Amino acid sequence: MEHNEGAAVGSRSRTEFSTIRHDGENSAFLRVFSPSSSSGKQEAISSSHRRNARVPLGNVSGEIPMTTPDRQSMQSPTYSLGSGVKRTNSLSYLDPSTPVPVRIVDPSKDLNSYGLGNVDWKERVESWKLKQDKNMMQVTSKYVEGKGGDIEGTGSNGEDIQMADDARQPLNRIVPIPSNQLNLYRVVIILRLIILGFFFQYRVTHPVKNAYALWLVSVICEIWFALSWLLDQFPKWYPINRETYLDRLALRYDRDGEPSQLAPIDVFVSTVDPLKEPPLVTANTVLSILAVDYPVDKVSCYVSDDGSAMLTFEALSETSEFARKWVPFCKKHSIEPRAPEFYFAQKIDYLKDKIQPSFVKERRAMKREYEEFKVRINALVAKAQKAPEEGWTMQDGTPWPGNNPRDHPGMIQVFLGHSGGLDTDGNELPRLVYVSREKRPGFQHHKKAGAMNALIRVSAVLTNGAYLLNVDCDHYFNNSQALKEAMCFMMDPALGKKTCYVQFPQRFDGIDHHDRYANRNIVFFDINLKGLDGVQGPVYVGTGCCFNRQALYGYDPVLTEADLEPNIIVKSCCGSRKKKANKKYIDKKRALKRTDSTVPIFNMEDGDEGVEEPGEEVRAVDDLHRLDVHGARGLPPSTNPASLLKEAIHVISCGYEDKTEWGKEIGWIYGSVTEDILTGFKMHTRGWISIYCMPPRPAFKGSAPINLSDRLNQVLRWALGSIEILLSRHCPIWYGYSGRLKLLERLAYINTIVYPITSIPLVAYCVLPAICLLTGKFIIPEISNYAGIWFILLFASIFATGILELRWSGVGIEDWWRNEQFWVIGGTSAHLFAVFQGLLKVLAGIDTNFTVTSKATDDEGDFAELYIFKWTTLLIPPTTVLVVNLVGIVAGVSYAINSGYQSWGPLFGKLFFAIWVILHLYPFLKGLLGRQNRTPTIVIVWSILLASIFSLLWVRIDPFTPDSQRSVAQGQCGINC
Ligand SMILES: O=c1ccn([C@@H]2O[C@H](COP(=O)(O)OP(=O)(O)O[C@H]3O[C@H](CO)[C@@H](O)[C@H](O)[C@H]3O)[C@@H](O)[C@H]2O)c(=O)[nH]1
Ligand SMILES: [Mn+2]
Numbered sequence: 001m002e003h004n005e006g007a008a009v010g011s012r013s014r015t016e017f018s019t020i021r022h023d024g025e026n027s028a029f030l031r032v033f034s035p036s037s038s039s040g041k042q043e044a045i046s047s048s049h050r051r052n053a054r055v056p057l058g059n060v061s062g063e064i065p066m067t068t069p070d071r072q073s074m075q076s077p078t079y080s081l082g083s084g085v086k087r088t089n090s091l092s093y094l095d096p097s098t099p100v101p102v103r104i105v106d107p108s109k110d111l112n113s114y115g116l117g118n119v120d121w122k123e124r125v126e127s128w129k130l131k132q133d134k135n136m137m138q139v140t141s142k143y144v145e146g147k148g149g150d151i152e153g154t155g156s157n158g159e160d161i162q163m164a165d166d167a168r169q170p171l172n173r174i175v176p177i178p179s180n181q182l183n184l185y186r187v188v189i190i191l192r193l194i195i196l197g198f199f200f201q202y203r204v205t206h207p208v209k210n211a212y213a214l215w216l217v218s219v220i221c222e223i224w225f226a227l228s229w230l231l232d233q234f235p236k237w238y239p240i241n242r243e244t245y246l247d248r249l250a251l252r253y254d255r256d257g258e259p260s261q262l263a264p265i266d267v268f269v270s271t272v273d274p275l276k277e278p279p280l281v282t283a284n285t286v287l288s289i290l291a292v293d294y295p296v297d298k299v300s301c302y303v304s305d306d307g308s309a310m311l312t313f314e315a316l317s318e319t320s321e322f323a324r325k326w327v328p329f330c331k332k333h334s335i336e337p338r339a340p341e342f343y344f345a346q347k348i349d350y351l352k353d354k355i356q357p358s359f360v361k362e363r364r365a366m367k368r369e370y371e372e373f374k375v376r377i378n379a380l381v382a383k384a385q386k387a388p389e390e391g392w393t394m395q396d397g398t399p400w401p402g403n404n405p406r407d408h409p410g411m412i413q414v415f416l417g418h419s420g421g422l423d424t425d426g427n428e429l430p431r432l433v434y435v436s437r438e439k440r441p442g443f444q445h446h447k448k449a450g451a452m453n454a455l456i457r458v459s460a461v462l463t464n465g466a467y468l469l470n471v472d473c474d475h476y477f478n479n480s481q482a483l484k485e486a487m488c489f490m491m492d493p494a495l496g497k498k499t500c501y502v503q504f505p506q507r508f509d510g511i512d513h514h515d516r517y518a519n520r521n522i523v524f525f526d527i528n529l530k531g532l533d534g535v536q537g538p539v540y541v542g543t544g545c546c547f548n549r550q551a552l553y554g555y556d557p558v559l560t561e562a563d564l565e566p567n568i569i570v571k572s573c574c575g576s577r578k579k580k581a582n583k584k585y586i587d588k589k590r591a592l593k594r595t596d597s598t599v600p601i602f603n604m605e606d607g608d609e610g611v612e613e614p615g616e617e618v619r620a621v622d623d624l625h626r627l628d629v630h631g632a633r634g635l636p637p638s639t640n641p642a643s644l645l646k647e648a649i650h651v652i653s654c655g656y657e658d659k660t661e662w663g664k665e666i667g668w669i670y671g672s673v674t675e676d677i678l679t680g681f682k683m684h685t686r687g688w689i690s691i692y693c694m695p696p697r698p699a700f701k702g703s704a705p706i707n708l709s710d711r712l713n714q715v716l717r718w719a720l721g722s723i724e725i726l727l728s729r730h731c732p733i734w735y736g737y738s739g740r741l742k743l744l745e746r747l748a749y750i751n752t753i754v755y756p757i758t759s760i761p762l763v764a765y766c767v768l769p770a771i772c773l774l775t776g777k778f779i780i781p782e783i784s785n786y787a788g789i790w791f792i793l794l795f796a797s798i799f800a801t802g803i804l805e806l807r808w809s810g811v812g813i814e815d816w817w818r819n820e821q822f823w824v825i826g827g828t829s830a831h832l833f834a835v836f837q838g839l840l841k842v843l844a845g846i847d848t849n850f851t852v853t854s855k856a857t858d859d860e861g862d863f864a865e866l867y868i869f870k871w872t873t874l875l876i877p878p879t880t881v882l883v884v885n886l887v888g889i890v891a892g893v894s895y896a897i898n899s900g901y902q903s904w905g906p907l908f909g910k911l912f913f914a915i916w917v918i919l920h921l922y923p924f925l926k927g928l929l930g931r932q933n934r935t936p937t938i939v940i941v942w943s944i945l946l947a948s949i950f951s952l953l954w955v956r957i958d959p960f961t962p963d964s965q966r967s968v969a970q971g972q973c974g975i976n977c
Pocket of ligand 1: 270271272273277304306446447448451471472473474541542543673674675676714717718721850851852853854
C-alpha cells in the first residue's frame with residue numbers, strides 16, 4: 001500500500017508539515033513535506049499560505065528527552081503532527097506575473113521566464129551578496145588595523161614582523177615544468193605535424209589500384225585519427241604543476257588564538273542506490289568529511305539521497321553517533337585517512353617511529369568501536385534486504401515518507417552541528433544534513449545534476465557557505481587538509497576572484513595491480529588535465545571539486561586586463577619585486593574598481609600611499625585579496641531554525657525549478673549524463689578559470705568498477721553523455737563565442753565530446769588487417785624508399801611525443817600502454833554503442849538513463865570483482881574484431897606457407913597490423929575468459945590455433961625438401977589459391 005493513501009486520511013486539512021522529534025541526544029529535526037492527497041494529485045501550498053504557515057515549533061522544543069540510549073528509537077525519529085495550514089491546489093507558488101530577473105544573462109529573454117527560482121530566491125541571493133560585501137569590508141578594516149599593529153605596534157618583536165611578512169606571501173605557486181623538457185616536447189610535436197603533412201600527401205596521391213575501397217577507407221580513417229590527435233595534443237601545450245602553502249594560509253586566516261577567518265564551506269555527498277552504493281561506503285565518506293581539518297563551525301556536510309531510502313537515513317543517523325567518537329580520535333592523533341575503513345586497513349608498524357603506547361591503546365579501542373559500528377550498519381543493511389509489503393515504517397509506526405522513491409515528499413534532517421550535542425571531547429561537530437528532494441511522477445528530476453542543484457539551494461538556506469565541494473558517495477577525503485588546499489587558491493588574492501572551481505584528480509582504491517581496464521585513468525588525470533591547467537583550467541570531473549558559489553549561481557567572473565597575466569603573485573614571489581610588477585597590481589585594482597559593480601566601494605588607495613615602500617605591492621595584493629573574503633556563515637544566529645527548515649523543504653520541491661534558469665544557466669547544467677563536463681564548460685565560456693590541485697597526498701580517493709562489464713557500462717555512460725552534449729545547444733564546436741573561452745580550452749572540450757565518434761573509424765581500421773589478410777590485398781601500395789622514410793619518421797615522431805610526454809608528466813609506461821589498450825577496447829565497444837544510442841535519443845527522443853556503478857565494499861578481497869563476468873551486448877563488437885583478426889592471421893599464414901617465400905614480405909605488414917589490433921584487445925580477451933581457473937578454455941583455443949599454424953609452417957618450410965622441388969610446387973599452387 002502506498003504511504004500516500006494511508007497518510008492522506010484526515011491529515012490533509014490538518015497539517016502541512018510533520019515534525020520529527022528533536023531529542024537532547026540527537027538534536028535532530030526532520031521536517032517532511034506532507035504527502036499528497038489520496039487522489040495522487042500534485043499539491044503544494046500557495047506562496048501566501050506558505051508564508052503564514054505556522055510551524056509547530058512547540059513540538060520541536062518540547063521533545064521527549066531521550067534518556068535511554070535506545071538505538072532503534074534514535075534511528076527512527078518520531079513524527080508529531082502539529083497544526084498547520086490548509087493546502088491549496090496550486091502546483092507551485094511561482095507567480096508568473098512577478099518578474100524575477102536576478103541577473104540578466106541574455107537581455108533578449110523574457111524576464112518572466114527568467115530567474116533563479118522565485119522572489120524568495122532572488123531576495124536570498126541579493127542579501128547573500130550584500131552580506132558578503134559587508135563582511136569583506138569588515139575584514140578589510142580589521143586587517144588594516146592588524147597590519148598596522150604588526151608592523152609598528154609590535155615592531156620590536158622580530159618574530160612578529162617575520163610573521164606579518166610571511167602572511168603576505170602568496171598561498172600557491174606554479175611550479176613550471178623544466179623548459180628543456182617542454183621545449184623538446186614542443187619541437188617534436190611540430191615535427192610530427194610536418195611529417196604528418198608529408199605522410200598524407202603521399203597517402204592521398206598513391207591509391208592502391210587493385211584495392212581502391214580498402215585504400216579509401218583507410219585514408220579516411222587516418223585523416224580522422226590525425227584530426228583527433230590534433231584535438232588531443234594541442235591543449236597539452238602549456239602543462240604546469242602547482243604547489244600550495246598551507247602554513248601561509250594558516251598564518252593569514254587561521255592564527256592560533258584568533259577566530260578563524262577561513263571561509264565556510266558546504267560539502268555535498270551524492271548517493272542514490274543503497275544496494276549499489278553500500279551505506280558503509282557512504283558512512284566512511286561522511287566520517288572523513290566530519291573529521292576534516294577545518295574549523296568545525298565552517299564545515300557542513302549535506303548528503304543527497306536520491307533513492308529516498310530509509311536505510312540511508314538510518315545509516316546516517318548511526319554515522320552521526322559514531323562521529324562523536326571518531327572525529328576527536330582523528331584530530332587528537334592527526335591520523336590519515338579519516339575514513340575508518342581505509343584507516344584501519346593500513347598496516348601500522350608498532351615498532352617503528354616510537355608510537356606512543358597510549359595511542360596504540362586508543363587505536364585498538366577505536367578499532368573495536370568501528371567494528372561494532374560496522375555490525376550495526378550491516379544489520380541495517382540486512383534488515384533492508386526485503387521491503388515489507390506495506391513499505392518501511394519508522395520506530396513510532398509512522399510510515400517512512402520515502403517508500404516510493406519516485407513519488408515522495410522532500411525530506412530534510414539535520415544531525416550534529418551547533419545544537420546537536422558535542423563529541424566525546426566536548427567539542428562541536430560539523431553539521432550533517434540529510435536531504436532527499438521531493439520526487440513526483442511527471443517531473444524531470446535530472447539525475448545527479450538535479451540532486452546537486454537541490455543541495456545548492458538547501459545549503460543556501462541553512463548554512464550558505466561561500467564555497468561548495470562535492471564528492472560522490474564513494475569518494476572519501478583521503479587528505480584531511482583537502483579543504484585548506486582548495487582555499488589556498490580560492491582565498492588567494494590573484495586567483496580567487498576568477499576561479500570557478502578547484503578540481504582535484506580522482507584517485508582510486510582497490511584497483512587490480514595492473515589496472516587492466518585503465519580504471520585509474522592516469523593519462524587523463526596526470527597529462528591532459530595538467531595541460532589544461534596551463535590554459536584555462538581542468539574540466540570538472542564530477543567529484544572532488546571545490547566550487548565558488550558565485551560561479552554556480554551563474555555569475556560572470558571579475559575579469560580585468562591584468563588577467564591576461566597568468567599569475568602575478570608568482571612573479572613577485574620569484575624575486576622580481578620591481579616597479580613594473582608593482583604597477584600591475586595598482587592597475588589591476590583600478591580595473592577591478594572600474595569594471596566590477598559588485599565590489600563594495602571603499603577607499604583602497606588609503607593604505608596604499610607611499611608606493612616606494614618595499615613589499616608594497618604585496619600589501620596592495622592583500623587589499624585586493626580582501627575583496628575575496630566571502631562572508632562568514634551567511635545567516636544570523638537568530639534566524640528561526642523552524643522557518644529555515646520550512647524554506648529548505650520548499651526549495652527542494654520538484655516544481656521549484658519550473659520556468660527558471662536552474663540547470664540552464666544556474667547550478668549544475670542539465671542535458672547530459674556527464675553533467676560534470678557540461679557544468680564546467682559553461683563556467684569556462686563565461687571566462688572563469690579553474691585550478692588543478694594535486695597535493696602529494698591524494699586529496700580524495702574513490703572506487704572504480706574493476707570488472708570488464710561494469711567498466712564498459714561506465715565508459716558507455718560517459719561517451720553517451722558526450723554525444724548528448726555534441727548534439728545539444730551547448731556543443732563546444734558552436735557554443736560560447738563571447739571570446740572568453742580560450743581556443744585551446746575549446747579544443748579540449750571538443751575533444752571530450754567528439755571522441756566517441758572515433759569509434760567508427762577505429763572499428764573499420766581494426767577490421768582492415770583481417771580483410772587484408774583474407775583477401776591478400778593491402779591498404780598501402782608497394783612502398784618506395786622515399787615513402788618508406790615518411791612512414792618510419794611518422795612512427796618515430798609518435799613514439800617520441802609519447803616518451804617526452806611521459807617524461808614531463810611522470811606517468812609510467814605501463815599506465816600509458818593500458819590507456820592505449822583501453823582506447824581500443826572502449827572504442828570498439830562502448831563508444832560505438834554510445835554514438836548510436838545518442839543518435840537514437842535525438843531522433844526518437846528516448847531518454848538515457850544513469851546506470852550507477854556498483855561500489856564494492858571489498859570484503860571478498862583478492863580482486864574477486866575483477867573476474868565477475870556479466871554478459872552485455874557491448875562485448876560483441878570487440879569479440880568480433882578479435883576473432884576476425886585471429887582468423888585472418890591463420891588464413892594469411894597458411895596462405896603464405898602455401899605460396900612460398902616471396903609472399904612472406906607483404907604478409908609481414910598485414911601480420912604486424914593484425915597483431916597490433918590483438919595486442920590492444922588483449923586485456924579484453926582476458927576479461928572475456930574470466931578467472932584463472934577457467935583459463936583452460938583459452939589455452940585450448942590458443943593451442944589449437946598455434947598448433948595448426950606451426951604444423952602448417954613445418955610442412956611448408958620442410959627443411960628436408962630441396963629448393964628446386966619447392967619452387968615447382970609453388971608454380972603449381974598459383975597466387976590466389
Ligand atoms: O540520479 C542520480 C544518479 C547518480 N547520482 C550520483 O552520482 C554519482 C556518480 O555516480 P557513479 O555511478 O559513481 O558514476 P561514475 O562513473 O563513477 O562517476 C563519474 O562520472 C559521473 C558522470 O557520468 C560524475 O557524475 C561523477 O561525479 C564521476 O565520479 C554517485 O554519487 C551517485 O550517487 C545521483 O545522485 N543521482
Ligand atoms: Mn563512481
